[in-house]
Amino acid sequence: MPKVTPKPTTIEHVDLDVLENTLSFYIRTMNIAVSRDLDERLEGYDVARGTGKITTLLLVDSHPGIRPSVIAQIIMKDRSAMGRLIDQMIEHGLLTRQTSERERRAHELFVTPKGAELAATIRPIVTEQSKDFFSFIAEEEQAQVMDILRRAYRKMVGMTGEQH
């Protein structure tokens, strides 16, 4: 209980308590910043806002017939959220959906020409955004972090890399 009004703590002098050494803190915080920046760059592209639209578009584009549930695993959403995401993208004319003939429970997704075009437009933007955003980290270090996180991610979603 300080007797005098404390000097205002400015951001330069703040230490982050235990968060200083907590990886999850940095992941969570950087996420906010990266996502915001990405949204700005994609403004107007009807794939902006929220995690998942970009991944979904690119995935369907490069894996025609991929099923919603597979994408859901990859972007860590539950099926209902995934479904809504797809509805949205179909409404925007980016994807089509049809029932699989061999698995009539499942759906298969395909890009429309518009979707394919958007995918092509997006690809370089997404790549550059990431590079630019992290440009104050040396290339090698970026690669290092990415390499480590990639392995972590793969274990997490069960991409073992085994071919059978």
Place this chain on the structure above:
Amino acid sequence: MPKVTPKPTTIEHVDLDVLENTLSFYIRTMNIAVSRDLDERLEGYDVARGTGKITTLLLVDSHPGIRPSVIAQIIMKDRSAMGRLIDQMIEHGLLTRQTSERERRAHELFVTPKGAELAATIRPIVTEQSKDFFSFIAEEEQAQVMDILRRAYRKMVGMTGEQH
């Protein structure tokens, strides 16, 4: 336009297109997973859910009198979101707020005894959660990633480390 029904793409065989080499993808995705895990561990602690409560509590605890706008910068929220967060925490009896005497526009935040207690409870949980969650990454690698992200974060929020 495939003539036959394509074989279903399973998660083991998916490649992530350009996202494979996009750091922002991994940050965004890992964020979802870490945050979910954290929420589970903090369930019931009225500091769970959403980014910011934990940081706010720990920051106020270790910097009595800190101002909302400083915290806002640190957790990258705008002032109105920050205000609501604080309202919530005051309602829960974790913080108190008073007008600064030297800057009557500004507020100063303090923890209540209950808040201090919660901070003490939370601290080890948060630290361990991060370690556990990333336990499949070697300690050194964790440290490496953290070190790099820390520097990135600091530049971003303007923590230059200068003492004046």
Place this chain on the structure above:
DNA sequence: GGCAAATAGTGGACAAATGCAACTATTTTT
């Protein structure tokens, strides 16, 4: 001194995202 601009915080409205649970349809197990 006095006016304009900057800073700190509040409050309202609105659009999205998230999580949960219940429900249908289809396939697989037993």
Place this chain on the structure above:
DNA sequence: AAAAATAGTTGCATTTGTCCACTATTTGCC
């Protein structure tokens, strides 16, 4: 043939984030 598992949909309640306008106070400038 019945039960369990899988794929997807729908509705609902909660939360979050964002934008904008508004007040109070301080600082800078003429």
